Amino acid sequence: MIEEVLERPYFQFQKKERAIPIPFTYLPGEGQLVLAVGDNASGKSFFRRVTQGVCGLEKLECIHLSMQGRREVAYNPGLCFVYGSEDYQSTGQNSCETVLGSIRTSKSREEPHVIFWDEPDIGLSESWSASMGVEISNGVTKTECPNLIAAIVVTHSRALLTPLMECNPHVLIFDDQPFTSLQEYLDRPLTILPLQELKDRSHRRFKLIQAVLNRRK
Numbered sequence: 001m002i003e004e005v006l007e008r009p010y011f012q013f014q015k016k017e018r019a020i021p022i023p024f025t026y027l028p029g030e031g032q033l034v035l036a037v038g039d040n041a042s043g044k045s046f047f048r049r050v051t052q053g054v055c056g057l058e059k060l061e062c063i064h065l066s067m068q069g070r071r072e073v074a075y076n077p078g079l080c081f082v083y084g085s086e087d088y089q090s091t092g093q094n095s096c097e098t099v100l101g102s103i104r105t106s107k108s109r110e111e112p113h114v115i116f117w118d119e120p121d122i123g124l125s126e127s128w129s130a131s132m133g134v135e136i137s138n139g140v141t142k143t144e145c146p147n148l149i150a151a152i153v154v155t156h157s158r159a160l161l162t163p164l165m166e167c168n169p170h171v172l173i174f175d176d177q178p179f180t181s182l183q184e185y186l187d188r189p190l191t192i193l194p195l196q197e198l199k200d201r202s203h204r205r206f207k208l209i210q211a212v213l214n215r216r217k
Contacts, residue, residue, distance in 0.1 A: 001114065001150055002026075002034055002170060005054050009212050010046065021208035022046060025179050027171040032140055034152040035164055037185060038174030041202040044154045046209060047174070048118050051152065055114055060149065063102050066118035091123030099132055103139040106148050115140070115151045126159035133163035158186060 003026075005011075010021045022043030038044050048066060055062035089097075099120050106115055117136075121129040138144070140151040155161060161182070171182045179185045 001051075001054065001058070001060075002152075002172070004058075005047070005051050008050055008054075009215075010043075010050060010209055019208060021205065021212055022174060023176050025171075025173040025175065027173070027179075027181065029168045029170040031167060031169065032142065032145075032148050032150050033137070033164065033167050033169035034150055034172065035161060035169045035182065036152060036154040036172040036174065037156070037161070037182065038172075040198055041205050042174035043205060043209075044174055045118060046205075047172070048116055048152075048154065051114070051116055061109070061111065061113040062116055063105060063113060064116040064118070065098055065102060065120060066116075092125070092128060095120060095122050095124055096128070096132065099135065103135070103145070106140070106145040106151075109145075109147050112147050112149050114149050116154075117152065118154045119156070120153065121155065121157050121160045126157075129157045129159035130163055133160045137164055137167050161186070 006024070006026060011024060012020065024038075024043075036044055036047060045066070048064060052062045052064055099117065102115055102117070106113065120136075121132050124132060136151070136153065140148060142148075145151075153160070153164060165182060173179050173182065173185050175185070
């Protein structure tokens with residue numbers, strides 16, 4: 001399924017003189033777990049939207065949990081049952097309950113489905129992020145969730161990634177540079193940039209994606 005998503009033109013060269021809207025490195029692994037990493041404005045959230053679209057075309061349920069969903073709680077209070085309430089619970093506790101609830105949902109599903117966690121450890125300290133990684137790695141096995149096609153985790157958190165890396169997952173690295181392993185990506189030197197650069201990069205990414213959308217009309 002991931003390969004089908006990545007075959008979309010947003011992730012491929014259209015012509016030699018054009019840049020890839022969302023460049024990536026794909027490192028195949030084993031099982032259902034997929035880790036997706038990359039800097040801000042690298043295209044990870046758009047990858048989630050494309051994945052949701054492909055799941056829709058394939059008639060696959062996509063249990064997608066993201067900051068976008070959390071924001072929509074304000075407009076749809078019923079989503080509090082999914083994301084919790086910030087009125088009386090901490091952000092970190094809500095994050096934990098959301099992940100645990102989605103794993104329980106996956107275990108109960110009798111049809112093929114996908115889970116997409118977009119930065120699931122929001123509000124958690126490193127210790128609790130690592131604990132979440134252990135919970136996910138133990139919970140999304142074929143034995144525990146026999147009808148789970150893929151469990152995709154998008155994160156910037158090294159603490160969350162550390163226990164997940166032990167599962168030999170599939171890895172997606174959204175970056176202009178190629179990498180031979182997730183560890184190589186994590187070991188790259190820290191780069192300090194002006195904060196305005198993030199807005200500029202986001203705008204450039206948007207224009208490249210929009211150009212593909214315009215050609216597909």
